[in-house]
Amino acid sequence: MPTDTEDYLTGVMRRVAAHTSFDPQSIDAATAQLRRRRLTLGAGAAALVIAGGTALGITVFDGGNSGNDDVVATTGEELPLLTQPEPGDTYPAANLQGTLTVAENQCLIVEIPEAQPPQAFSVYWPFGFTAARDASGVATVYDVDGAPVAREGDEVAIGGGLMPEDFSYPQGDHPCATGQVWLAAPEITVVAQRPSGDATTSAEDTLPSSGWNEGEVGHLAAFAGTLKVGEGDCLYAEHEYGRVIMGLLWPEGWTAERDENGVAVLDQAGEVALREGDRFEVAGAVHNTEQVCGQGVHQVFAMESRPTTEIG
């Protein structure tokens, strides 16, 4: 039997709900937000490796992994990509193998220069894929989770098949939908990496940032662990319980340097906030990433508070 209070709450909630409206644009906005976040996170995990290493006087991180796991810092310059509007379930079983190339219109295409005559294919990339140039200007394609898939110059194998010539793309007259268009399945393999010698380096000495500034409100997930310095002077955290590796995105403007006592992390004011080996705790948010310091599939913690070394 409802009470007066229960009736009152039900009534007022229903009246409030009845006077609200839903904006379908929020779905598109969320999609765009997600893509930006993926791009940022992809770059963040990469910058963790490279900026951390270069800040400490070490030029290039080599995680020791093969294939397309190399992570590179992006400049954030997004490239146009013709992408499928939704994840697909089935794809044609053909295979396209060629060199990932940036066309004049900045679209990423696959070229087969050795074919007679040479051929080039536009690509209808899987849902959620993005592309951006890294710090050295090399174009990189990222998957739906923000993990790098292939770089400009890589020889790639892409499952799928040719799109019908008269296909009407949801994006309308997309600049990348020209010529022969290859419908790409999500599993894309790098058959051979781009020739070495142009590996990305960066003079940047700031740590990869979560974008959080001191004084701002942040997420409240907690993380506690020990600051470690890995191969290539890559900074990461080891969780308190078990050997869980966590990548780190630092407060905005934080840097790292090596002194006589090891690696120190400096805040925006240049004060030492953490040192290698410190046990610390911090609030923020966890995101998935493909790789942390070359140590496999793990997560990255975006710090949205100042880490403290006082663990209770």
Add this chain to the structure above:
Amino acid sequence: MAIVAPGVQQRDVGGRLLREGGDGVAEMPFGEWAAAHGPALKRIAVVLCANESAADDLVQDLWVKLLPRWRGLPEPGPSLDSYVRRALVNLHISRWRRIRRERAKQHLVAAPEATENPSSIDDRSALAEALAPLGRRQRAAVVLRYYCDLDDAAIADALGCSEATVRSQISRALARVRASAPALQGPTGEEE
């Protein structure tokens, strides 16, 4: 049980029917599903937040959470409804402090839109006032019970707690609401 809500029916989306029997449309694109369920989810969000803009943010956060997982989620039906409800509530709880700060700021600076119906402003104020003394879980429990009309089991599922905890949360929440609004106490001051 549908995700929501009084007056909301399952809809035919793009010629395909959303069914509740667990044999839903596996191939339904996220955008279509979100467009169909967005209005109902927004209404829950508004009631949870007692604030339109915070509700907009909450729903958008929900899309961001669901979209990358879409292919792995259950087909449209009770299981998906349950998952989405849980996600919405958890997002609301995790955003709690931020929302409260924003609400406080808006209370200080924002005037209602001139075109808004005065009675809806009154209702929103009344709702905000009624829910103000409640903790985050109590508020969610109250909304799921008295707006979404869910039973103890469904609320427990959404909150990740036992049914007994749900009952005690709601009981305490009602007591708090009554305590903060003497007019609701009735002639004897005792309802239950």
